[in-house]
Amino acid sequence: METILFPVLSLGGTGLAMGLFLAYASKKFEVKVDEKVEAIQNILPGMNCGACGFPGCSGYAEAIALNGAEMTACSPGGPTVAAAIAEVMGGTVDLSGPKMVAKLLCQGDCTKTSKTYEFEGELTTCAAINLYAGGDKSCKYGCLGYGDCAKACPVNAITVTEKGIISIDEEVCVSCKKCVATCPKKIIQMLPMNKRVTVNCMSKDKGAVARKACSVACIACGLCQKACPVGAIEIENNVAKIDPEKCVECGLCAVKCPTKAINSDVKEIKKAEIIEEKCIGCTACARVCPVKCIEGEVKQKHKIDQSKCIGCQLCYDKCKFSAIKMNIQNI
């Protein structure tokens, strides 16, 4: 009995004494924390992901309250958190702008590419395998699929599919950019979530080489560039790039792309139609149309050539008289 009792009592007593001493000290040495800091800290998600660029949520809360840092830097929290912080600080924040999410610019899974060698090392991470001749994938620019980014993701938005490539759940993504920093191939980019047309390839190889390595590679043929009605596509280093600022999501480039390197989630055909009763013939719509499919004289009812219209909505946004309606057909 004593062999147990004495150790427990002595150690427990020591612990208790120390605890009481610390409790007293914490009262005595209490530091007044700015209540704004505490309020902001309670608003922040508490993930400590570092997307804001400050050391953790508490660091960010302090930076806002004491040094007047940007209130919109918390991407996991998004607009709701920013608005709540603004309420605490007694200011307003600009909440426009789409959510930026991580997108994988590669579709080369194991059905589209081949392995150049069989890796038998212990350490199967992208970073390690990338050291051996730039990875075991036939394409030296593509996703290696060992999931370094998935391990780095604080919210488990990234999964490795059975086809040896990753997939990112954009709904879950909190735009912390950790995967972007982790990826040794640098093929994850932050792009606006609402732009549904992307060139899912980063291969800088010349067309024939890229095509041999991967069946869905961008071969820099330029067809998408020609097809784009708004000039949003540039071809640099043998790979097409869509400027999300200019893109109107008509999906024409994806239709034209011979290798299907351009991925378009646009699942509907949109056509603009003029409501004749409302049109006053101001020609504003005809001037913005990228494909020049709107005809009509000044002060006459205009007409839209349905075969040419690409459904970019530019005229719809322009018309001050709501005289244009968009007919949406799901494919």
Next chain:
Amino acid sequence: MDFAKIFSLIITAIFIQNIIFAKFLGICPFMGVSKKVEASIGMGMAVTFVMSLASGVTWTIYNYLLVPLQLEYLQTIAFILIIASLVQFVEMAIQKTSPNLYKALGVFLPLITTNCAVLGIAILNIQQEYNFIESVINGAAVALGFTLALVLLAGIRERIEYAAIPGPFKGVPIAFISAGLLAMAFMGFSGMQI
């Protein structure tokens, strides 16, 4: 009180048996807080405070609580408990008295808790069968040796910042190499007998 013994204790702890260069304890804060001289002095002060206090308290606990109850085998866990509490206390005190130092030390302050040097010295005091006064003095002297090592390396690292270091050696690697060279320099003391 034997002053000769205490003098030799201090010299031994600081130079001959330097905790970092000869015993290789407490390397984590040694590498972590030696980027700036100011922060290293602050860390040294904090460690000195904790180590002297911990030496005294652990010696007392050991000789007046564990020995009478024949619980010597509990020494490690009891010491860890005491050191952790002391570090908590020091953290509060520093946060109150010097917020800037608190920021500079950052995560390394709680790391004193797991600094093996503190626990190592507490246990060595018991092994060497020092009395209370000698234990406290030894703790403080060892911590001064730690501070000396820290400030020396911080001074070197501040200058290294401006040197053209090859890419692979930038940052921590070159700091480790500098620390190794420092340790070799301190080997010069190792033959001394006081």
